[in-house]
Amino acid sequence: MRPLFHPSVEDVTVEAILHALSDPVRVAIYADIVAQDCSLNCSNFLTVSEKAIPKSTLSQHFKVLREAGLIRGERHGVEVQNTSRCTEIEGRFPGLIRGIVNAHTIQLADVARRDKAASRRPAKRARKK
Amino acid sequence: MRPLFHPSVEDVTVEAILHALSDPVRVAIYADIVAQDCSLNCSNFLTVSEKAIPKSTLSQHFKVLREAGLIRGERHGVEVQNTSRCTEIEGRFPGLIRGIVNAHTIQLADVARRDKAASRRPAKRARKK
DNA sequence: CCATTAGTTCTTTAAATCGGAACTAATGAA
DNA sequence: TTCATTAGTTCCGATTTAAAGAACTAATGG
Secondary structure (H helix, E strand, O other): OOOOOOOOHHOOHHHHHHHHHHOOHHHHHHHHHHHHHOOOOOHHHHEEOEEEEOHHHHHHHHHHHHHHOOOEEEEEEOOEEEHHHHHHHHHOOOHHHHHHHHHHHEEEHHHHHHHHHHHHHOOOOOOOO | OOOOOOHHHHHHHHHHHHHOOOOOOHHHHHHHHHHHOOOOOOOOOOOOOOOEOOHHHHHHHHHHHHHHEEEEEEEOOOEEEEOOOHHHHHHHHOOOHHHHHHHHHHHHHHHHHHHHHHOOOOOOOOOOO
């Protein structure tokens, strides 16, 4: 089984990073990998935000993150261990990853706050047109 | 002629911002608008990096940037004046825009440096397969 | 050798993107 | 007013890209 492909840091592009992280499922995965700094296999993510995600889709998501240079995946027997490459990327694009992960955290908090407020409020009916 | 739609800052999402800026043409446009802090009409961008871009495509790009909350567009007679909303976004997601624009600048410099090095080097023929 | 587990690849279907052509709205000239 | 021009949008067909079920592969433990 041949090892997974990874671009070298100097081949990493801002566009690829932004594209990879512009998908809600992928940021969730990436944020998780960064948080526990490192290592999580694919199947740990079979559900993201209470929604089941087919593993073919998940496999593609990991591939996109890998090819954008955001994570490194090493096969260990039957499973792959993923680690974030954020120090490498920080070296080339200082502040980029931090800015994105931070923004994502803020947004998650905002959404949680809004949902909570909405559940305390009487059900708002659809606005008539 | 009705005014253009703009999301309020709290409705802006990280995903939409990253998606908007994951396109090379759109980052180029956005970086330009941010640089001259503000105002440029659509047709100033009919060519990006020596390549002509059809105006229907350009119109869509501006729409994506607008709806992501990155720029504000005001109609002045027949043309639209675009300004960046980066202070607003900075308020909600500190460091996000700076990180991205900065990374983009670094990448542009790297590409220029590489191209220059390549032009000084003898033409490298395609690797045989 | 077989069963199981973790991921990948293939294939079909659905959605997003690109760009040409036609259209609209504002402005200026005759 | 009417006509031409300019700036942008909208519509639509063609191409790209993404999603997910099914079939497949590779490693591991009986």
